[in-house]
Amino acid sequence: MLLSKTFFFACMLIIPVHAIFAQYETPGPDWLADRGTGLPLSIFGNYINKGEFIFYPFYEYYYDQDAEYKPQELGYNVNIDYRGKYKAHEGLLFFAYGFTEKLAVEFEMAMISATQYKSGNDVSNMPGNLHESGPGDIEGQIRYRWNKETARHPEFFSYYETVFPSQKNKYLIGTQDWEFKLGHGVIKGFTWGTMTVRAALAYDVVEKKTEIGEYAVEYLKRISPRAQIYLGVEGTQDEVEFITDVQIKIISKMALRLNNAFGISSKATDYAPEFGLMFRF
Numbered sequence: 001m002l003l004s005k006t007f008f009f010a011c012m013l014i015i016p017v018h019a020i021f022a023q024y025e026t027p028g029p030d031w032l033a034d035r036g037t038g039l040p041l042s043i044f045g046n047y048i049n050k051g052e053f054i055f056y057p058f059y060e061y062y063y064d065q066d067a068e069y070k071p072q073e074l075g076y077n078v079n080i081d082y083r084g085k086y087k088a089h090e091g092l093l094f095f096a097y098g099f100t101e102k103l104a105v106e107f108e109m110a111m112i113s114a115t116q117y118k119s120g121n122d123v124s125n126m127p128g129n130l131h132e133s134g135p136g137d138i139e140g141q142i143r144y145r146w147n148k149e150t151a152r153h154p155e156f157f158s159y160y161e162t163v164f165p166s167q168k169n170k171y172l173i174g175t176q177d178w179e180f181k182l183g184h185g186v187i188k189g190f191t192w193g194t195m196t197v198r199a200a201l202a203y204d205v206v207e208k209k210t211e212i213g214e215y216a217v218e219y220l221k222r223i224s225p226r227a228q229i230y231l232g233v234e235g236t237q238d239e240v241e242f243i244t245d246v247q248i249k250i251i252s253k254m255a256l257r258l259n260n261a262f263g264i265s266s267k268a269t270d271y272a273p274e275f276g277l278m279f280r281f
Helices: 002-014 017-021
Strands: 053-069 082-098 103-117 129-145 155-164 179-190 193-204 209-224 227-236 239-251 254-263 271-280
Touching (some): 053 103, 053 254, 179 209
Antiparallel strands (some): 053 082, 082 103, 103 129, 129 155, 155 179, 209 227, 227 239, 239 254, 254 271
């Protein structure tokens, strides 16, 4: 954790301050000043245009002082909820392509190393810590824009996500069976920033039920030709996080992305920093 924090602050120090706070004049309609003409991606604050290809390798760390777990769901003998420390390191690859002005696809895959520590109150036969590593979630999305935003009307979009089975015999990492998600959102730009509201329904094949998936309220502001900031609140049922994101363009086709997620509900991960380099072609 100390290493990831040290790297994060080092990256922040090397970002040119003048690039972040330089005066920015809007090229085009005011309502598109923050995001441009592209359609939204699942990577916060990012949009893609027709014919554009995006490649984003990134790293994410997870730390939770009191993650909720149930020994029976991890292959052990007690069906009671406990709280214990959880840590994970994850490397991910994200790809996206804009087929048309209305349609884009995404694909993401991960490798993860995760450890769940046993609670002092846990009476199960679970060991002191359970560690797993290997392929994490593998998922794809279809993104569709129903209309383009205008000065008076917001933009509406939808997305369909499939999470593929990647770990049949592991419990902490990956996905044991198919998962599906269908979501909708609305975007509107203002002189003071761009707002997005979205929500989704999720279907889990293992549990054979449909439930409320992710939901979010997001704010995006471009503060210079090279820099943008993002603030958001995202939740999945009773797990709610506050998210901050800074993206700095280093060269014309490459940007540094620094993201932090802070748990604001008891069941959310306490802290999850992320950093990576985004390439656009």
